[in-house]
Amino acid sequence: MILTVTPNPSLDRTYEVPALARGEVLRATGERVDPGGKGVNVSRAVAAAGRRTVAVLPLGGAPGALVADLLDARGIEVAPVPVAGATRSNIALAETDGVLTKINAPGPELSPAEQESLLETVRRLSRDADWIACCGSLPRGLAPSWYAELVARAHRAGCRIALDTSGPALLRALPERPDVVKPNAEELARAVGRPLATVGDAVRASVVLRGLGARAVLASLGADGQLLVSGAGTWFATARVSAVRSNVGAGDASLAGFLIAGGAGPGALASAVAHGAAAVRLPGSEMPTPADLDPAAVTVTTEVPMDRVLKEPAP
Structure with a gap:
């Protein structure tokens, strides 16, 4: 079982549009409503692969109820942690040329009691987990050290931790030795405080x-x-x-894989x-099934092209 933790989940609405034009009325050619948040997407990808997953997430208000239903x-x-504030709603506009514009709401502020309830729920469920995937930004009320505390508690319970976050939350968690961290290029550059121009730069930052x-x-x-x-x-x-x-959720599908x-x-x-x-070929934040995968298109090598310009x- 893969347990996912999403401290700041969302209800995601994705609209496909021919092109963006400020001040104009845009008519969507497609629409999706999905449960959102990086950990939620990991659970969706794991479930699409036919594996068991449990999603731990704070939920509140009508959007939270709809996330649970979806x-x-x-x-x-779903292992919901009830919170007083309403779960956030996000909007994504996907143009036909692949450009994506996202509007992410801040989400509710979690009280100290709600924060502890979230940690306790993870602890209670961790005994059955092969991996715990902790993903996404922290909502208001959670200190940057919150992920560090979660990693420490999970390791004391004998669980492996995958961490997909950025900024101070990532840096504060590193001393607790997460088993794998999954930054993108921008997050990696920010973590080491220098730009990445080549594959070699990314290797050195890693x-x-x-x-x-x-x-x-x-x-x-x-x-x-x-x-x-x-x-x-x-x-x-x-x-x-x-x-x-x-490309919505493609990185989350990757972590699930x-x-x-x-x-x-x-x-x-x-x-x-x-x-x-496979995920980038699908609409919205739809997660790939085994039938969508093309393993023959993948190349893995130890001969890393260090001088290849990204x-x-x-930055």
């Missing part, structure tokens, strides 16, 4: 995060591929993608890239 309809077990405590770094470089840097070695992976429809395949080594990296590549450099 997850239940997808066969995902090594820095390992020096700060991360046991492994699964770094997403967008269209340039993914890196896995761990004590066992360094691998670089890419995948052929014919067309990008939406990594954990489903064991969470270590080149096989898990290949699974991560296959899931991420198509999407991180």
